[in-house]
Amino acid sequence: MWTPQTRPRVQPQPQSDNGPDSAMHYILPVGRSWQSVLAPYLGVLALVAFVVPVAAYVLGAAAIGCGVWAMVRAQSGGHGRGRAIVAIVLGLLAILLGAAASAALSS
Numbered sequence: 001m002w003t004p005q006t007r008p009r010v011q012p013q014p015q016s017d018n019g020p021d022s023a024m025h026y027i028l029p030v031g032r033s034w035q036s037v038l039a040p041y042l043g044v045l046a047l048v049a050f051v052v053p054v055a056a057y058v059l060g061a062a063a064i065g066c067g068v069w070a071m072v073r074a075q076s077g078g079h080g081r082g083r084a085i086v087a088i089v090l091g092l093l094a095i096l097l098g099a100a101a102s103a104a105l106s107s
Helices: 034-051 053-075 081-106
Strands: none
Touching (some): 034 053, 034 081, 053 081
């Protein structure tokens, strides 16, 4: 049984500060919705896949959808608006490049 003199001292755990002033805030997507983290990756994948127009259309539409969803979440108090904008732009660009690739392949 522990007495106050023999009880081991418990050190308080340091608080993790992932606020906007920490470096971790800029490296990892902390405090962001999963939609705003996923959407730019879908946009980049859609850009890479523009040579297969169907993949560019599907991934581009998914990037735009996740980007719009992330924008709605960001307006209701979340973060990740910049990532959502990037996803929407990349999704639109991938769809345009997919249409151009489709036109070039069909002629």
